[in-house]
Amino acid sequence: MATTTKKEAHISHSQITEFTRCPRKYHLHYRVGLLAAFCPSGLLFGSAVHEAVALFNQGRLEGKKPSPEELLAAYRACWEKERLPVRLRSRESPASFEATARRLLELCASEQGRSGEVVAVEEPFSIRLSERTPEVKGVIDLVERARDGTDYKTSSSRSEPEADQLVLYREALLKTGFAAGCVVHARYVLLVKGAEPEIILRNVKIGQSDGERLRRLYEAVWRDIKLGCSFPIPGWWCADCQWQRHCDQAQDQTERRGR
Numbered sequence: 188m189a190t191t192t193k194k195e196a197h198i199s200h201s202q203i204t205e206f207t208r209c210p211r212k213y214h215l216h217y218r219v220g221l222l223a224a225f226c227p228s229g230l231l232f233g234s235a236v237h238e239a240v241a242l243f244n245q246g247r248l249e250g251k252k253p254s255p256e257e258l259l260a261a262y263r264a265c266w267e268k269e270r271l272p273v274r275l276r277s278r279e280s281p282a283s284f285e286a287t288a289r290r291l292l293e294l295c296a297s298e299q300g301r302s303g304e305v306v307a308v309e310e311p312f313s314i315r316l317s318e319r320t321p322e323v324k325g326v327i328d329l330v331e332r333a334r335d336g337t338d339y340k341t342s343s344s345r346s347e348p349e350a351d352q353l354v355l356y357r358e359a360l361l362k363t364g365f366a367a368g369c370v371v372h373a374r375y376v377l378l379v380k381g382a383e384p385e386i387i388l389r390n391v392k393i394g395q396s397d398g399e400r401l402r403r404l405y406e407a408v409w410r411d412i413k414l415g416c417s418f419p420i421p422g423w424w425c426a427d428c429q430w431q432r433h434c435d436q437a438q439d440q441t442e443r444r445g446r
Contacts, residue, residue: 196321196322197313197321197322197323197324198320198321198322198323198324198405198409199323199324199325200323200325200351200352200355202217203404203405203408204351205217206408206411206412206416207408208420208422208424209419209420209422209424209428210411210416210417210418210419210420211417211418211419211420211434212419212428212430212434213412213417214415214416214417215430215433215434216429216430218415218417219433221430221433223271223429223430224271224272224429224430224431224432225271225272225273225274225429226269226271226272226273226274226429227273227274227427227429228273228274228275228276228279228284229341229343229427230427231265231266231269231273232266232284232287232288232341232380233340233341234265235261235262235263235265235266235288236262236288236291236292236339236341236378237265237328237339237341238261238262238264238265239258239259239261239262239265239288239292240258240292240295240328240339240378241261241308241309241328242257242258242261243258243292243295243296244305244308244328244329245308245309247305248305248306248307248308252296255289255292255293255296258292258296259285259288259289259292262285262288262292263285266281266284266285274427287380287384290384291341291378291380291384291386294384294385294386295378295386303331303332304331304332305329305330305331306330306331306332307327307329307330307365308328308329308330309326309327309328310326310327310330310365311324311325311326312324312325312326312327312359312360312363312365314358314359314362314363316355316358316401316402316405317402317405317406319406319409319410320405320406320409321409323355323359323405325355325356325359327356327359327360330360330365336353336356336357336359336360336371336372336373336374337373337374337375337376338352338353338356338373338374338375338376339375339376339378340375340376340377340378341377341378341379341380342377342378342379342380343379343380343381344379345377345379345387347375347389348375348377348389350391350393350397351401351404353373353374353375353391353393354373354393354397354398354400354401355401356373357371357373357393357397357398358398358401371393372390372393373390373391373393374388374389374390374391375388375389375391376388376389377389419434
């Protein structure tokens with residue numbers, strides 16, 4: 188029997204990604220609506236750096252150049268407003284994260300001359316990929332005339348991230364008329380927080396077939412969401428799962444019922 192789900196007015200790429208990684212996490216987060224038990228340090232760091240980078244790009248759009256201290260202040264403000272307990276790993280501290288953020292923001296500012304003309308910052312969109320799925324909502328970090336859709340990601344790895352989010356951005360730019368008559372490109376800007384922080388640009392080649400593949404993926408995932416799938420998929424992501432405690436409890440209850 189399918190689990191009852193609330194009627195979704197829209198869906199996001201992060202929801203699609205979360206469900207494909209672990210339907211149990213999606214179930215506890217979105218269907219049941221449980222509050223997260225903590226905030227992983229990496230997640231908070233990424234959000235805080237994102238706020239500072241958005242301020243920097245908004246300055247570019249307005250013909251201004253925020254100072255390094257202004258960018259760092261935006262980073263701190265995001266970190267300090269977090270109300271959940273922050274889970275730090277071994278050898279991590281707020282001070283070490285801030286030092287890394289300072290270096291990454293300095294590097295980001297130094298890339299200004301190599302970027303195109305800023306058209307929009309934090310550009311929201313709402314599109315329908317398929318009649319079989321709800322509207323898809325999201326926000327494009329940066330739209331440049333020379334480079335088009337850009338997404339910033341903090342990472343501890345130099346490895347290339349999945350391309351689906353950029354495929355979605357391309358579809359959004361085309362469907363909303365934002366890039367009418369233009370050839371749309373997309374890229375990731377990886378803010379690597381290793382021993383020596385660095386910025387890596389990853390341009391992603393996207394074709395018409397990628398848009399069709401993304402549509403089929405969303406349809407398949409949405410079908411399984413409506414069916415109420417909620418089985419767990421254990422993996423490395425469990426260590427930082429904010430709903431792990433509830434997942435363990437749900438698993439225990441399932442096993443007791445089966446005895």
